[in-house]
Amino acid sequence: MFNKIRLWKNQNNNSSTLRDQIETIKTMPVPEHVAIIMDGNGRWANKRALPRVAGHHEGMKVVRKITKLANSLGIKTLTLYAFSTENWKRPKSEVEYLMKLPEEFLGSFLPELIEENVQVQMMGYKNQLPVHTLNAIEKAMKDTENNDGLVLNFALNYGSRAEIVDAAKQVLIDYKSGILKENELNEDVFNSYLMTSNLRDPDLLIRTSGEIRLSNFMLWQLAYSEFWFTDVLWPDFREKHLLEAIEAFQNRQRRFGGI
16 A cells, blocks of 8 residues: 555656656757657567567657657657668568558557647658558648648658768759759758758757667758767657757757857
């Protein structure tokens, strides 16, 4: 009985602390665009002698919590690195499971996203995705297209080098056809050829699991982003960790190459 009371008190105290922390953070500018490399699902599962897919399933639950918190904080865009162009090299069974996750996740979470005024977007190469995966994403995009709150942007079958090469190819095509003149090409124009042309560059990049690299993620867009790395595996990532990352961001001075 006493243990239950103690647990109830601890939960209430934690909730109160989280609310206070959120209110404090909202008194200062929050990053408008947060990008997250969600890493560590497989290691989380291995540590528990579970199949790797169990880690992916647990990680999906974290996406739900972090999306809701980001929306409540007033973050305008949350980009999540869900599947890279290199991830096709993983075992077939794991890839097949990962391709089913958008359908499962959006099938249950979509009504909440609509209620919370979240707009779903996707960047990546759609033509290689299974039909059922693409249908789930496109349904979510269509059903939320009129929402004007947080943009939940999934980087799915995405690779930054391929994105930049494809942008350069399109620049050449437009130059040869006379649509684009040589003296018109600058950073802003090149940016318009990227998959993120409708989004501002990330202000903050978060990567979980202790890895300190970009893994072919938004190489152009992250040029002046603030980086925050944590050893926490993605399935163990909690609201407090996102708040910690934002607090670190708020305590940094961004100079963009100036003094």
